[in-house]
Amino acid sequence: xxxxxxPLPYKMRDVVLxxxxxxxxxxxxxxxxxxxxxxxxxxxxxxPACCSSVVVGPYPYSSIKxxxxxxxxxxxxxxxxxxxxxxxxxxxxxxxxxxxxxDGGTADIGMASxxxxxxxxxxxxxxxxxxxxxxNTGIQRSxxxxxxxxxxxxxxxxxxxxxxxxxxxxxxxxxPYVATASIGYPHDLYAKLERAKSIxxxxxxxxxxxxxxxxxxxxxxxxxxxxxxxxxxxxxxxEYYDGKLRISGPSKPFIDSKRRKPIExxxxxxxxxxxxxxxxxxxxxxxxxxxxxxxxxxS
Amino acid sequence: MSRMxxxxxxxAVAYAAKLARxxxxxxxxxxxxTSIVEKIAELIESGDxxxxxxxxxxxxxxxxxxxxxxIAGARVLxxxxxxxxxxxxxxxxWAARARIPLVMAVTTRTIGTPWNIWPDHSDFMDQRDAGWIxxxxxxxxxxxxxxxxxxxxxxxxxxxxxxxxxxxGFILGHTATPVELPGQKIIDEWLGPRRQGFLVDxxxxxxxGNLAWPEDTEEIFMDLQxxxxxxxxxxxxxxxxxxxxVGREYGGSVQCIRCSDAKYLAVSMGAxxxxxxxxxxxxxxxxxxxGVLRIRFYRPxxxxxVWKYSRGVKGVIVFDRAISFxxxxxxxxxxxxxxxxxxxxxxxxxxxxxxxxxxxxxxSDFYELVKNFIDRIERDEEPPRFTWYHKRR
Amino acid sequence: MLNRIxxxxxxxxxxxxxxxxxxxxxxxxxxxxEKPLVDNSKCKKCYQCEIFCxxxxxxxxxxxxxxxxxxxxxxxxxxxxxxxxxAIRMEPE
Numbered sequence: 001x002x003x004x005x006x007p008l009p010y011k012m013r014d015v016v017l018x019x020x021x022x023x024x025x026x027x028x029x030x031x032x033x034x035x036x037x038x039x040x041x042x043x044x045x046x047x048p049a050c051c052s053s054v055v056v057g058p059y060p061y062s063s064i065k066x067x068x069x070x071x072x073x074x075x076x077x078x079x080x081x082x083x084x085x086x087x088x089x090x091x092x093x094x095x096x097x098x099x100x101x102x103d104g105g106t107a108d109i110g111m112a113s114x115x116x117x118x119x120x121x122x123x124x125x126x127x128x129x130x131x132x133x134x135x136n137t138g139i140q141r142s143x144x145x146x147x148x149x150x151x152x153x154x155x156x157x158x159x160x161x162x163x164x165x166x167x168x169x170x171x172x173x174x175x176p177y178v179a180t181a182s183i184g185y186p187h188d189l190y191a192k193l194e195r196a197k198s199i200x201x202x203x204x205x206x207x208x209x210x211x212x213x214x215x216x217x218x219x220x221x222x223x224x225x226x227x228x229x230x231x232x233x234x235x236x237x238x239e240y241y242d243g244k245l246r247i248s249g250p251s252k253p254f255i256d257s258k259r260r261k262p263i264e265x266x267x268x269x270x271x272x273x274x275x276x277x278x279x280x281x282x283x284x285x286x287x288x289x290x291x292x293x294x295x296x297x298x299s
Numbered sequence: 300m301s302r303m304x305x306x307x308x309x310x311a312v313a314y315a316a317k318l319a320r321x322x323x324x325x326x327x328x329x330x331x332x333t334s335i336v337e338k339i340a341e342l343i344e345s346g347d348x349x350x351x352x353x354x355x356x357x358x359x360x361x362x363x364x365x366x367x368x369x370i371a372g373a374r375v376l377x378x379x380x381x382x383x384x385x386x387x388x389x390x391x392x393w394a395a396r397a398r399i400p401l402v403m404a405v406t407t408r409t410i411g412t413p414w415n416i417w418p419d420h421s422d423f424m425d426q427r428d429a430g431w432i433x434x435x436x437x438x439x440x441x442x443x444x445x446x447x448x449x450x451x452x453x454x455x456x457x458x459x460x461x462x463x464x465x466x467x468g469f470i471l472g473h474t475a476t477p478v479e480l481p482g483q484k485i486i487d488e489w490l491g492p493r494r495q496g497f498l499v500d501x502x503x504x505x506x507x508g509n510l511a512w513p514e515d516t517e518e519i520f521m522d523l524q525x526x527x528x529x530x531x532x533x534x535x536x537x538x539x540x541x542x543x544x545v546g547r548e549y550g551g552s553v554q555c556i557r558c559s560d561a562k563y564l565a566v567s568m569g570a571x572x573x574x575x576x577x578x579x580x581x582x583x584x585x586x587x588x589x590g591v592l593r594i595r596f597y598r599p600x601x602x603x604x605v606w607k608y609s610r611g612v613k614g615v616i617v618f619d620r621a622i623s624f625x626x627x628x629x630x631x632x633x634x635x636x637x638x639x640x641x642x643x644x645x646x647x648x649x650x651x652x653x654x655x656x657x658x659x660x661x662x663s664d665f666y667e668l669v670k671n672f673i674d675r676i677e678r679d680e681e682p683p684r685f686t687w688y689h690k691r692r
Numbered sequence: 693m694l695n696r697i698x699x700x701x702x703x704x705x706x707x708x709x710x711x712x713x714x715x716x717x718x719x720x721x722x723x724x725x726e727k728p729l730v731d732n733s734k735c736k737k738c739y740q741c742e743i744f745c746x747x748x749x750x751x752x753x754x755x756x757x758x759x760x761x762x763x764x765x766x767x768x769x770x771x772x773x774x775x776x777x778x779a780i781r782m783e784p785e
Contacts, residue, residue, distance in 0.1 A: 012742075067503075
């Protein structure tokens with residue numbers, strides 16, 4: 001497979017400019033490179049308060065060769081809807097509006113505007129890049145933080161609730177396209193964005209994006225951690241459209257629970273799970289099994 | 300061709316939006332604003348108005364959607380009241396600081412708690428420091444004219460700021476009066492196409508709203524202040540131009556009623572100015588040399604206009620329908636500061652807080668208050684500097 | 693259909709619009725603690741390093757192999773970790 005020459009790297013070259021303000025090993029610009037491969041300059045990224053608002057870089061310059069609109073925290077979906085409607089009215093059809101928000105800006109403060117925009121079915125792609133905590137403010141718990149994880153607001157016991165499953169909520173909205181993706185699988189993300197691009201209406205992609213700083217691992221392991229989440233079955237890649245769930249290629253081998261790597265392998269790489277107890281690991285395992293049961297039910 | 304129709308203040312906003320050829324409207328229902336969006340929805344669905352209505356899930360999103368549409372090149376309008384306006388307050392600041400032209404109608408209503416749907420100016424005044432051009436109409440005709448003027452002011456390259464038009468809930472919002480609708484053609488010619496300082500439509504890669512260093516940020520806001528100053532001129536010009544095409548001139552930022560030869564001034568804003576003018580007319584007949592200075596645009600504060608009319612007067616009585624708790628009424632504060640720019644010797648200025656929570660203030664209240672104020676000064680008595688005029692239920 | 697739109701610069705004021713530029717946060721390679729060294733004799737041109745480089749500073753040439761722009765390489769080590777042929781190693785600065 002390594003010898004196969006993919007056109008993807010060439011397409012990924014132009015949109016993300018070197019010298020951005022991201023931390024070393026940050027997954028955000030990797031995803032933007034994939035976005036660049038799909039949309040080129042013809043995209044308008046709508047970014048609420050999150051790490052990405054900093055990564056783009058300070059005025060009067062921008063590290064992305066596409067349009068970027070920074071907006072107030074709870075408003076990514078709303079502003080994106082407004083832009084999409086104006087473009088539609090102006091007859092501009094070759095520009096794609098992408099709301100790009102973190103887990104806090106999506107699962108927490110942005111939930112109402114996301115739900116509203118989805119229900120109105122505006123023609124936008126909403127990407128929730130999920131680094132599982134409020135990283136920009138310094139690693140505070142979000143509703144997307146997994147069970148047992150240390151954050152600065154769950155400092156001793158760890159989080160006592162499970163992760164909010166936003167993709168599931170979006171499926172319930174009946175929108176044309178919902179997918180989960182991972183920073184560890186850019187080809188899969190690329191294919192999903194291509195499909196999203198071809199569909200008119202509201203598209204939602206939940207992108208798992210490990211954060212070296214907040215998850216307490218060496219920056220070199222960003223991709224390794226992302227892949228382990230999939231290989232242990234903790235993160236399941238799928239698409240949901242036309243009333244059916246389709247498990248994506250990278251996750252297919254792990255439908256069979258015996259083929260999944262032990263979740264400890266995923267947990268032990270990350271400092272945020274350093275103090276996790278065996279009982280809590282067991283609780284996570286149950287959660288993973290339940291997730292798979294649900295995914296299989298819909299597929 | 301213009302025509303006379305009978306419209307509530309809220310419906311006047313809707314017809315103004317139609318005349319201004321608004322492209323996109325996003326709003327969330329709230330009493331007493333709701334009939335604006337209902338009327339616009341009706342105009343759109345019946346085919347009378349070519350626009351898109353986005354029924355958002357909150358006021359915060361209403362202005363956010365408008366912002367998105369506006370940066371992408373659409374002429375937009377939103378409308379709200381009271382708690383809705385407070386809920387979108389974050390965006391009120393954002394829209395102004397991003398220098399994006401748009402217009403919002405605020406059908407004013409008291410801020411709770413306790414729940415109250417009657418009008419005062421507390422919601423409107425709460426937006427005072429956000430960087431919007433803030434106009435306040437006194438009758439339904441002016442509501443219509445001011446919304447149309449609002450787009451012209453907002454889209455002027457010397458200004459490029461959002462414009463907020465206040466009208467009292469129920470008193471104007473739900474009271475129908477004859478309103479002259481200007482012909483579509485003359486408004487089209489006068490208002491022209493949508494104009495804005497930058498465009499985000501994906502055709503050229505640009506980024507807006509980036510993180511900025513303190514010095515850059517400060518310069519951006521210094522520009523805003525500069526534009527506010529320029530807006531004082533633009534508001535005058537727009538009013539004058541508009542009068543040429545529709546035949547109604549209001550006086551720009553302020554309207555002066557019998558105040559050019561007045562020794563006393565009564566200052567007010569909004570619909571109750573009508574009652575005040577009535578009272579002043581009677582006092583004039585009784586020989587009181589008093590006039591009314593009506594604030595049409597509260598931001599930018601028309602300091603030079605205020606000075607022009609208050610220079611040399613013996614006393615000024617200010618009627619504020621909102622209060623900055625722990626201080627005074629906002630118009631009073633700004634008026635005193637404005638006059639102080641020009642002189643260190645101020646006349647007697649008194650602040651009357653009244654009509655809070657929607658308490659009805661009538662012609663006779665104004666008559667008594669103004670008369671009393673003048674009588675006391677004429678008797679060489681020191682009038683109170685601050686009064687909360689309250690009437691019991 | 694929407695009216696014609698006029699984009700006109702503000703009078704006396706700046707336009708608060710940012711433009712794309714390389715190196716918005718300066719030469720981010722200057723604070724790097726480790727740098728990736730590529731041994732192109734081992735490179736099989738699989739593109740893994742280029743695809744996953746977060747700062748977009750690695751270019752793989754189908755003939756000559758991978759090169760790194762050290763002005764902006766932040767030294768995260770993702771490339772070295774991912775390289776299936778151990779062609780990249782991290783060296784302390």
